[in-house]
Amino acid sequence: MQPSFYADDSPGLENFAPTVSKLGLSIADAKYMENCSSNSSINSKHLNYSFKIKYQKRKDAPVYEWTINRCIQEFQDLHQNLLKEMQKGNLASVPRLPNIENFSKEPLEEQLERLEAYLKDLSQQRDTISNPKFWEFFEVSSLSFEGVKQKWKEGYVFKRTGGQIGNERRIFNCAKYCKRLQKRWMIIRNDMVGYLKSNTKSSLNEVLMFKGRFEVLYGEKDTGYEDGVKIITLRRTFIFRAGSPLKRDEWVKAIVTAYNESEWNRSEQRFDSSFPLREQNEVTWYVDGKMYFNEVCEYLKRAKREVFISDWWLSPDLYLKRPAKKYEKSKVVELLGMLADRGVSVFVHVYKEVTFALTLNSMYTKTTLLQRNPNIKVIRHPHRSVVGGEFLWSHHEKIVCIDQEIAFMGGLDLCYGRYDTNKHPLVDHEHIFNGIDYSNARISDFYEVQNWNRDLINREINPRMPWHDVALRVIGKSAADIGLHFIELWNHVMTDITTGYHKNKNLLQPAHSPTINERGKESDSESASSCSSEGEEETKKPVIVLREKKLSLAVETFKEIAENRRASHRRSSFNVNGKRINVEFLNQRMEMNSELNPGTAVAVDKKEALKRMKTTENDKRNSLLQNQDIDNEKPTVLKRRSTVHNIDFEFQRKQREKIEMADEEKLMKEIEDGQIEGDENFSKMLLLPKIKELGQTGTCDCQLLRSAGLWSLGLEETEHSIHTAYLNLIDQADHFIYIENQFFISSTAGETVKNQIAQALVERIKIAADKKEPFKVIVVLPLLPGFEGAVDDSSASVLRVQLHWEYQTICRGQNSIYEQLRRDPNISDPADYIRFYGLRAHAVLGDRPVTEIVYVHSKLMIVDDDIVLMGSANINDRSQLGNHDSEIAMIVTDKTKIQSTLAGKPRAVSQFAYTLRTSIFKEHLGVESEELLRDPLSDQFTNEWISTAARNTNLYRELFRCYPDDYITSIAEIPDFENEAHPEKYNEFKDVIRGFLVEFPLDFLKFEDLRIPIFTKEYVIPDDSFV
Template sequence: MSGRQLVREEEEEEVYGHRYMRMPAEPDGDASVASFRLPESARAFDELPRARIVGVSRPDAGDITPMLLSYTIEVQYKQFRWLLYKKASQVLYLHFALKRRAFLEEFHEKQEQVKEWLQNLGIGEHMPVVHDDEEADDVHVPSHHDEQTVKNRNVPSSAVFPVIRPALGRQQSVPDRAKVAMQEYLNHFLGNLDIVNSREVCKFLEVWAVLKPGFLALLQDPFDPKLLDIVIFDVSPRMDRNGEGQIALAKEIKERNPLHFAFEVSSGGRTIKLRTRNSAKVKDWVSVINTARRPPEGWSAFNAIASSIEDAKSEIFITDWWLCPELYLRRPFQHHESSRLDILLESRAKQGVQIYILLYKEVSLALKINSLYSKRRLLNIHENVKVLRYPDHFSTGIYLWSHHEKIVIVDNQVCYIGGLDLCFGRYDTPEHNVVDVPPSTWPGKDYYNPRESEPNSWEDTMKDELDRTKYPRMPWHDVQCALYGPACRDVARHFVQRWNYAKRNKAPNEQAIPLLMPHHHMVIPHYMGNSKETNEEESKQTHDKDIRVQRLNSLKTPASCQDIPLLLPQEPDHQALPNGDLSPNGLDINHGHSDHPNKTNWNQPFPYQKAKQDTSLQDLQMKGFVDNLGSPEVSVITRYNTSKPNMHDMNKDWWETQEREDKVASVLDVGEVGPQATCCCQVVRSVGPWSAGTTQIEGSIHNSYFSLIEKAEHFVYIENQFFISGLSGDDTIKNRVLEALYRRILRAEKDKRCFRVIIVIPLLPGFQGGIDDGGAASVRAIMHWQYRTICRGPNSILQKLYDVVGSKAHDYISFYGLRAHGRLGDGGPLVTNQIYVHSKLMIIDDRMTLIGSANINDRSLLGSRDSEIGMIIEDKEVVSSTMDGRHWEAGKFSLSLRLSLWAEHLGIRPAEVSQIMDPVDDSTYKNIWMATAEANTMIYQNVFSCVPNDHIHSRTQFRQSFAHRKEKIGHTTIDLGVALGKPETREDGALAGTDPMEKLQGVKGHLVSFPLEFMCQEDLRPFFGESEFYTSPQVFH
């Protein structure tokens, strides 16, 4: 943000979340008594700013007093724009302060004239100068101005009268008339540069306080970037839903002098004290600082995407399973109308940015995401917006599988990858609020709970689908990754491949839908399958023609023309990214770009490097992006068949050569934008002939899971929307993530080593229908396959481990969910709901991380079904940590990500984070993690008796429990999420029981145990009377 974009203390402005303020320090005894005016070059503005009234509101609809009206004012100076929220009384105060200043300036000028006249007469050398000790901190008296300047700075009072009493006119309402009056006053006010541009210095030394998300900086001068001091705020998740346990960053303090008003800011073990003009400003600053922690996931992920879209210069790629054009990327939505996705895209399209959006075309009978509506809305934005939906079900015969990637790529320089679709229900905060009454964060259908009801229409998105006074929303937990560097262009290459395949199949003759060309660094030939190792020096001497022949000869089967991507040479001046050399925003936009990207010399030698392979690989053959960043080789993708994975070969160190060194940052729902670090990044995918037009199936995400788990030394931490996998020999479930975990645990048992596997999944599938509802067969079917994986039947991992290690199985592997609670408005009932775990994340030993869109099930991992994309991140920057009681060199990115997630789940304060540094030691795993989950589970059971729980073993028991709760309460949610009211009062005046809210004070964080005994007496598979019985079981796993 420019140093010229400043806001004075009296204006008390908020600039898109950034606040600027001048604060007085202690008086300087040597300071000159007289003020002085800064030279013209040091003024705050060198041209007139502009202001526009964009809204008028009042606190009470029945109160028509103009002085109580609040104005939303949009101010623009050059390329900067910000919003002010001002009452009419504040405008009047500023007006009369300026009048007072003009009077004092004229008085001092006359005083100087009298002094000069008396000195000429020899009456006195020094005359006393009148000073106004009551002058506000920001009202300064210049020492000398000419008559014209004083005149220009005197705003006539007649200009402000219409603001006090808006005149009758064509506008029918008081707010409309007030809006016109205020606009006229602003035009008059901003029409004089001397008034707006005042920047004098008084006898007090002052500092400028710059508040941004994550820190408070103190500057001596806003035009000098040199810091006087800076306070970095700690991440401080709440301990409970009422905000108790929240660590305050700022608090008001009382001064001995009743005319002094101050507050202090504390963080990281240090405290600074600041003064301002009055107690109201102290309260305002304390409030805004305490909300200035690092932004939450919904804010951080969506806000980061919005900022990237706003900065787009050439093109934007978006592909989602579900996309809502009316989604607000910034909240509160009332103050960020321009952040709505369709408005953002329209703004960039009008600036010439080409926007390509690839949507999954759903089977409308099965899903209600209505991609056709989204396509029509997007196409109406601008001609520069191109939209494709795929697949066409009838022509392709694809009805069961989906495009499941969630990607946003801007200018091939930054991309966002993970579990977040740009759609309703995904925005959330670390608190995971279950209520929003009245709506301020989740408008209309964004107040989303698919367990209760899926919207049937998207025509009126601002209309509520759920009754907010009866039903909680379903909080959403997700993890998103922001990636900068060459691997970002590998992700873009994936989009280009999918776009071109959809274009050829759906619109081959449509001129308005272009074919896309990959940019440099993202051309990854997939047909270099089983080529032998080639010496690098020899390859550099080989001509392009020879290389092409060698590549084609290496194929087992010929590749079609559509399978062969365009080959582009690397830039000769390509340089390796220095390790640890991070730019302030982590975006190296110049890296890897040539000055003339369209100039290609096809006669130049084309060096390349082939992937190392084991020629014995037949059944399992890895595919991945290969690029050695420090060398001029092109990146290579190798293609193999993954239909019959060979578990032995999955142990190969395949990532040792298939990596990129890039900058990566996570975006989580833990109160912060995650750490930015230099890492080696590897793009992995699940694609096949139907989804991307490849000749062979790619299942590198599946292979990545297996390899990373096998390489784990101490622990595996998994968050995923599903956990459906099979052991060796399972002919129904084909993916072998479960087999990898089982083998690794057996090895730990054999070696007598401590090893932990911690898995966090949703408590229930996020689909509509109660456990016992006739239309909820899909919910029960998914539950069947998950319980089959976890604990039921001979092929479940817990059963297999019990057969080998007995009760020690839970020392090795355990399962958890997340839950939150709140009150439905003032005086409303207490409610709870699961926090829907939608992240697709795995952390290994605090050193390696896998983030992407793929669930742990056959749909996402086999490659022949849903299309997916992911990113393996290996830390190159290490920090000192502990593991199993010993010193451990952990990765900067992976460790910080896990600590952030665990701090939120456990309700850990920043000062207590050291308690969870060692994830496998009993003091952490048993005494904190497991103990917190068990305690929270018990409290929720006592207060709500919500499902799922370990006490309900059959549908009959569920019906009885549901009927009992409904009879007592009169209304409950589909998962028994409403608590009983306050306990009755006995004759002696005491309560007959404990107040539910008092019990809930004991909940820490959100972690709860996953109920392994829920519905254990039921066969949850669809039966012949349900339509799902006739659907292929592959749909559910």
């Protein structure tokens, strides 16, 4: 028995009984008109007859209106097809169609009236209106009225195979040289163009979103066909034949009109992001894993339609709530299985690891979830095979998106080792951390994770390593954007053909969802998903366009980027045939041809039309460095902050004005299809984006940012909006920047590293020093990289090389942050402006005191207690360049303000940013006084922060002699240093240690060469992999 999750292909549309009214006539054949005198009679076979169609499914449903243009031959074809159906016994009768010979002699107005009567007669026959040929004539499909309030043009076209940039650029495949045409039903919707196999199918095969690059070319010169249309996006070059030059022009006009009414055309994208600024989101922050996992669990239970999860590592046996015995149903595999049992569509994407380097066992994740319920759809990526694939980089996003309305994101994967409380316990008296979740990666990395209910380390001897992290939950349009990102990611993976092509796949699509305002009316039966099988071999189908940009190493270019972006998104035009077409004129041109009065001859003349087109210069390429040329360029950063246009302020002001005028009722997401990996079971799954009217109840402005490229999302050019946002926000900071990150590797380490975040900090500090402005940067990092082994082990090459690049970035080498600042005549001590810290905890295990670092895994920046940047991206090239690891982040600014103080002056700050920072600082310092923390530049706070870190550092040195420590400048000094510990003094001084804050030891191993030795196996790995 087939599960209810699936549904057979069927028309899915209720009996289609439209209302028909005549509009006018137009010339269907331009060549005929060129040879026709103004006084000659017009043959009906050269005319197009236009009709307005109205349709309403139910009394309480929207009324849809659209126009169709048909020639007499199309009427005859429809009539003949219906007669065949009648002969088969499928139709009882067919109305009489006027005889063509007599019909052509009648006045034009009478011709139009007789055809109108014919269509009205057809529309009143119950057996006719459910016929696919009847639908085709009226440009109707099973998806025409699903989740939309406006009907756009539809119809059969012949699309050319191939054209997916990600596949054609990354691998050799003979299919890209062997093109063929396939008949497909094309559909235009509010924010995209897509197609189905036929108008009775319920699964879209592809979507080309208006979001990002979207160019339309037409005609024989650009497409190879007189009736051809070419659509170019960042991910796809899509060519189709319309059937005639007139039909071609109809499609071009319809696409242009839809594009200009799309919200993506109206929006501007700061920082070169693929996503616009979204207002009125409800956002909640989480510090450490306990509350985050608890709420992920609770919100997952409420899912109604679909759940999207993307993780670097997902542990199916992880309990989201603790203790496990009390919350057995919070186990990830059981929770997702329960959702699938009740018909919720569950889609899980996980990073497919290189097995000789990582022990994540993503195959175990996949098989465990599928064994629980086969309707949980799981894909792993990237593929690796002889024809292509990615070996160095990973999918690093951490996303849980529920019904495309609620989303969780940040630094926390749903995996072992991440659950923790703000107490950061080293021991587990209450058995909160079951099995391998009691972990310490510095002692033993995870292995054989399928045997999860055993101990990796001896709980009686070894403390666990606490985990500090931050994440957020967003409700609103930004949550829908996260869902849209997941759909782009999922559908790219489905179309990645590095493992070959497979037939007989199931096309899966989540059902359309109601608007958020209609949620209460939705029944459980309406949330079921559907799929359709497709037997013939299809072309690999790319999907979803993203905004392209290359890595900017110069902050000076940001103003130019913004200006170019605004110029490329004028409402009235977009690129057609390499020119900027004036849409108003194109509309007039089409209207002239569709509203011809009887006795008037008007021909569609492409040459004449082109003469009247208003054009502008082609969009200039951003002056950004090509990724492949970065090594040869000397990066430049702002020389003076005052010379840079305040993009953030100007954009928010203009965006608010636009949003007030814009129609924000819909958010269209995209669709893709394709295949999944290698020698595993294949099923072709298509994610259908939802069209929503998301409620606006929150107070936060949010914008989604990404690192994405060719291998990770199939993009022609790389998106690195996270990096761009970091540089902008640092430059625009007034007085204070707080950073927490798992890594801190940037271009100040040397030519190998390309991201400019550290250099941006240096330049901003120099400006503050020059202007005598109060300015402070606090950076909190893990004291040691989270790799197994002691720092002096021969097998710890990777651990040491990570330290090498971090110290080169911060304080070692002529170009490091501290060395550049020391050379500035306005700065006597770099520590007056920027300081680095770590976290450490202590406890008694058995009868002996123990200590361990608190591993900082956050990816967070807070600027002036006003703006928060949070996500999955580390400060290194892997996360920032865009064409390496794939990442996601979000900028949050809360319009709810709190009266506070910054740099000694009263200031209204963001409630979201302020409460997040003070909560983190309370944890790090072990204090409860918010007044102490109010102004991070005050003398009172500065003294408390510095003295706490120094006192804790000295006490850990005295009691434990633990490393890293400034007293250890070479590996040879480690044994003698450790022998001087005084654990017997622990009870005397343990209560003096407060919070977790300690100094980051800038002199640790400063006399050691921490680079990878030449004769080790890691030496052959490119430096890019470590930075």
